[in-house]
Amino acid sequence: xxxxxxxxxxKELRDLRIKxxxxxxxxxxxxRREAMSAIEExxxxxxxxxxxxxxxxxxxxxxxxxxYANPDDASxxxxxxGRKPRWVQxxxxxxxxxxxxxx
Numbered sequence: 794x795x796x797x798x799x800x801x802x803x804k805e806l807r808d809l810r811i812k813x814x815x816x817x818x819x820x821x822x823x824x825r826r827e828a829m830s831a832i833e834e835x836x837x838x839x840x841x842x843x844x845x846x847x848x849x850x851x852x853x854x855x856x857x858x859x860x861y862a863n864p865d866d867a868s869x870x871x872x873x874x875g876r877k878p879r880w881v882q883x884x885x886x887x888x889x890x891x892x893x894x895x896x
Contacts, residue, residue, distance in 0.1 A: 866880075
């Protein structure tokens, strides 16, 4: 692949740089995943998993207790994190406050 860099415009050079940066990033990610797969396979072939050999504890996501409940249906809850559920927005539009929905 021969590219005459001197013949390219500034825009073409910038576009080329963006493409190169993406190609490098995906190459490194792919190589990293391949290396991790090889390491995990080697650990499995010896009867271990990678966490046992490295002493790393498996990551667990912490569950957050719900903070708000729908006054019309208590089974519908929300932690207060992330996007508001539709029922919360409907309650707010109806003139209620978040304090009215606290559990």
